[in-house]
Amino acid sequence: MNGVNSKPPRTGRLKQHKKERRTSMQEQKRVVEKDPPLRKDERIVITGAGGFIAGNLALYFKKKGFTNIRAVDKKPLYEWYLHVPGVENLCLDVSDEDNCRRVCEGAVEVYNLAADMGGMGFIERFRIECLRSILINTHMVEAAYRAGARRYFFSSSACAYNTLLQKDPNVRALKESDAYPAMAERGYGWEKLMSEMFCEEYWHERGMKTFIARFHNVYGPHGTWDGGREKAPAAMCRKVIEGMDKKDLSINIWGNGEQTRSFMYIDDCVVGIDKIMHCDNLIATPINLGSSEMVSINTLVSKVERIAGVKLKRTYDLEAPQGVAGRNSDNTFIRKVLKWEPNTSLDKGLAVTYKWIQGQYEKRKKGHRVGVG
Numbered sequence: 208m209n210g211v212n213s214k215p216p217r218t219g220r221l222k223q224h225k226k227e228r229r230t231s232m233q234e235q236k237r238v239v240e241k242d243p244p245l246r247k248d249e250r251i252v253i254t255g256a257g258g259f260i261a262g263n264l265a266l267y268f269k270k271k272g273f274t275n276i277r278a279v280d281k282k283p284l285y286e287w288y289l290h291v292p293g294v295e296n297l298c299l300d301v302s303d304e305d306n307c308r309r310v311c312e313g314a315v316e317v318y319n320l321a322a323d324m325g326g327m328g329f330i331e332r333f334r335i336e337c338l339r340s341i342l343i344n345t346h347m348v349e350a351a352y353r354a355g356a357r358r359y360f361f362s363s364s365a366c367a368y369n370t371l372l373q374k375d376p377n378v379r380a381l382k383e384s385d386a387y388p389a390m391a392e393r394g395y396g397w398e399k400l401m402s403e404m405f406c407e408e409y410w411h412e413r414g415m416k417t418f419i420a421r422f423h424n425v426y427g428p429h430g431t432w433d434g435g436r437e438k439a440p441a442a443m444c445r446k447v448i449e450g451m452d453k454k455d456l457s458i459n460i461w462g463n464g465e466q467t468r469s470f471m472y473i474d475d476c477v478v479g480i481d482k483i484m485h486c487d488n489l490i491a492t493p494i495n496l497g498s499s500e501m502v503s504i505n506t507l508v509s510k511v512e513r514i515a516g517v518k519l520k521r522t523y524d525l526e527a528p529q530g531v532a533g534r535n536s537d538n539t540f541i542r543k544v545l546k547w548e549p550n551t552s553l554d555k556g557l558a559v560t561y562k563w564i565q566g567q568y569e570k571r572k573k574g575h576r577v578g579v580g
């Protein structure tokens with residue numbers, strides 16, 4: 208009987224239980240078997256491919272010569288940021304279990320990047336939408352497992368880290384162990400942390416190789432640059448371009464501008480995803496994927512001004528969403544395992560991004576349809 212009156216287990220039984228538990232834990236320690244090399248005609252599934260990072264990832268694999276890429280997004284095709292020729296595009300909502308099964312049919316590798324997300328303005332206001340993305344990973348990881356996929360990638364976020372460690376603009380960079388004890392970003396961060404745990408258990412309990420990267424702010428061409436979901440680098444570029452166009456040389460900055468972040472250029476991000484997904488030393492092990500070049504938002508604005516060749520009058524909105532005070536990526540672990548880290552300088556990446564957003568802005572002005580988010 209398990210009531211309050213039940214007797215505590217005798218020492219002998221307790222010892223036996225502990226021994227059994229140890230044995231079953233040992234059994235769970237999996238032997239990593241070597242995969243056959245991935246053939247170029249084997250199916251790669253990428254979700255969220257109508258969006259920024261996954262769209263660029265589909266393009267990256269296409270350029271590498273893969274011929275059986277399935278790109279998936281719930282948005283109608285005309286809203287996708289990138290259309291990669293020769294890729295199978297499916298418009299399906301992957302928070303639905305049946306759709307996930309359809310999507311994963313025949314998949315050898317699955318990259319799950321679909322999520323309802325945006326910059327601070329979005330994730331601070333729409334926490335329920337962010338939390339609902341738990342359905343996406345829950346169904347995708349199961350569908351990938353059932354389909355017999357060899358590898359599964361999950362795009363986590365630096366928002367999974369303990370927010371108490373990010374209260375100062377001069378923070379020390381976050382290392383992988385800083386996610387626990389957990390105090391993630393409300394909504395979005397908790398969803399990422401829980402989904403990471405799902406991925407880890409699909410390896411430990413069921414033996415599917417899973418990989419988890421914690422992205423730190425990603426920016427670059429083909430990303431969201433207007434509409435409320437854009438992140439700081441794109442927002443600053445657009446504000447400067449708009450200001451110059453409308454002859455209003457002022458810029459409104461969220462917060463006091465002293466909050467710090469690091470920003471990773473998209474080309475580094477897709478290369479990093481590929482490297483992480485194919486490194487057996489990283490199975491079920493969350494790893495930072497971010498730049499370690501930390502700047503304040505004020506510095507970011509100065510860099511955009513330099514590219515544009517203007518000086519703007521700055522105003523500060525202290526009530527606007529601004530997220531944690533400081534955040535940077537500690538790249539000790541990624542350097543050690545991959546002998547690599549994201550290394551495109553912010554100056555270089557911003558110059559390309561600025562030019563791309565300027566092109567999009569001008570196209571839209573002429574009445575053309577452009578993807579903004």
Ligand code: NAD
Nearest residue numbers: 255257258259260281300301302321322362364422424425
């Ligand atoms: P994005 O918004 O540009 O792309 C996400 C895409 O997922 C969108 O096109 C959206 O339509 C799609 N999507 C959302 N719900 C879906 C559903 N139920 N079914 C099918 N598609 C769905 O975002 P992104 O910047 O490309 O981010 C990709 C991933 O990386 C996300 O998981 C995000 O949380 C993570 N991440 C991004 C950043 C960053 O700085 N961009 C930072 C940390 C983590």
